[in-house]
Amino acid sequence: MNKNSLGLPIGTTLDRFIKKKQDEFEFATGELSQLLRDIALAGKIINREVNKSGLLDITGAYGSKNVQGEDQQKLDVIANIRFIRALRNGGQVCAVVSEEDEEIVHLNPHCRYIVAIDPLDGSSNIDVNVSIGTIFSIYRRTSPIGGPVTEKDILQPGTEQVAAGYILYGSSTMLVYTTGHGVNGFTLEPSLGEFVLSHTNMTCPEDGEIYSINEGSFHQFDKSIQDYTNWCKDQGMTARYIGSLVADYHRNMLKGGVYLYPNTKKAREGKLRLLYECNALAFIAEQAGGMATNGSKRILEIAPTTFHQRTPFYIGSKNMVEKVVEFVAEKAEA
Numbered sequence: 303m304n305k306n307s308l309g310l311p312i313g314t315t316l317d318r319f320i321k322k323k324q325d326e327f328e329f330a331t332g333e334l335s336q337l338l339r340d341i342a343l344a345g346k347i348i349n350r351e352v353n354k355s356g357l358l359d360i361t362g363a364y365g366s367k368n369v370q371g372e373d374q375q376k377l378d379v380i381a382n383i384r385f386i387r388a389l390r391n392g393g394q395v396c397a398v399v400s401e402e403d404e405e406i407v408h409l410n411p412h413c414r415y416i417v418a419i420d421p422l423d424g425s426s427n428i429d430v431n432v433s434i435g436t437i438f439s440i441y442r443r444t445s446p447i448g449g450p451v452t453e454k455d456i457l458q459p460g461t462e463q464v465a466a467g468y469i470l471y472g473s474s475t476m477l478v479y480t481t482g483h484g485v486n487g488f489t490l491e492p493s494l495g496e497f498v499l500s501h502t503n504m505t506c507p508e509d510g511e512i513y514s515i516n517e518g519s520f521h522q523f524d525k526s527i528q529d530y531t532n533w534c535k536d537q538g539m540t541a542r543y544i545g546s547l548v549a550d551y552h553r554n555m556l557k558g559g560v561y562l563y564p565n566t567k568k569a570r571e572g573k574l575r576l577l578y579e580c581n582a583l584a585f586i587a588e589q590a591g592g593m594a595t596n597g598s599k600r601i602l603e604i605a606p607t608t609f610h611q612r613t614p615f616y617i618g619s620k621n622m623v624e625k626v627v628e629f630v631a632e633k634a635e636a
């Protein structure tokens with residue numbers, strides 16, 4: 303029987319993979335396994351909505367703004383409802399912090415897991431049939447099970463994640479995640495409706511030829527990032543920018559590259575959110591041999607102070623991200 307590098311048969315379903323991984327841990331309770339299955343189920347439901355979004359009346363704005371002051375797209379709201387419902391029904395989660403909810407969403411106090419989620423990433427690309435995604439981080443609560451979930455439970459640094467990942471709704475739909483033991487990718491087999499192991503032990507090349515930044519904001523960037531962007535051009539690198547963080551990150555992880563969303567004159571803290579965008583991808587990147595920083599500090603070591611805080615974000619191939627840090631440090635000294 304053909305086996306992959308994990309010794310698992312080709313075509314291993316996500317369910318079987320999770321079960322096998324659980325069996326490798328003597329004290330595993332199955333709760334995290336069930337939670338990963340719940341996220342995969344919600345991902346399949348969203349995938350179905352995304353695939354036919356042009357046909358249904360689910361395109362366009364929902365008519366309300368989220369806590370960031372952004373116009374919520376209908377699919378942002380639908381994805382948020384679907385994920386929270388799947389996590390509630392799955393019965394493993396005590397609280398959720400979501401991009402689309404200002405406050406903590408309290409679920410089952412008798413559970414130990416907390417989920418931070420960006421239900422629909424790349425909202426500006428929903429209506430134009432460009433790849434979009436979902437991003438999730440999983441933590442264990444620090445407060446006693448059965449008691450109230452506290453801010454402290456939610457505001458944990460990324461180093462405390464027990465699992466993290468993303469779902470990419472692209473030409474194929476993929477679930478990519480880590481529990482701190484490498485990164486694996488599963489492709490949705492539409493006729494089976496099953497996520498099937500397709501990318502084992504994913505790694506990010508230390509170097510690459512791709513830089514991803516919204517150059518439309520070039521004049522808003524700090525001098526260090528303007529210089530780095532020009533340096534990339536001088537090196538003859540290729541510019542690629544989809545405008546969906548998950549899709550830009552995924553491409554650069556596979557091919558080698560760096561994604562930059564710096565702070566700007568307008569957005570001094572940057573745009574991307576630490577708890578439900580940056581921490582998850584930083585965990586994945588590091589597990590794949592890549593790197594993620596805010597320009598001077600490892601993303602995973604940033605101590606969060608608010609649920610929806612933003613951070614400058616530089617992620618991807620190790621040597622390329624280190625070059626960004628070099629440029630930022632140089633300007634800071636100048």
Ligand SMILES: O=P(O)(O)OC[C@H]1O[C@](O)(COP(=O)(O)O)[C@@H](O)[C@@H]1O
Binds near residue numbers: 423516547573
């Ligand atoms: O349009 P900009 O400023 O380049 O921002 C694009 C970035 O904003 C995001 O759309 C923010 O995420 P949401 O769509 O989840 O709000 C990222 O996916 C993307 O990388």
Ligand SMILES: [Mg+2]
Binds near residue numbers: 420422423424547579
């Ligand atoms: Mg997002």
Ligand SMILES: [Mg+2]
Binds near residue numbers: 378422423424
């Ligand atoms: Mg979003």
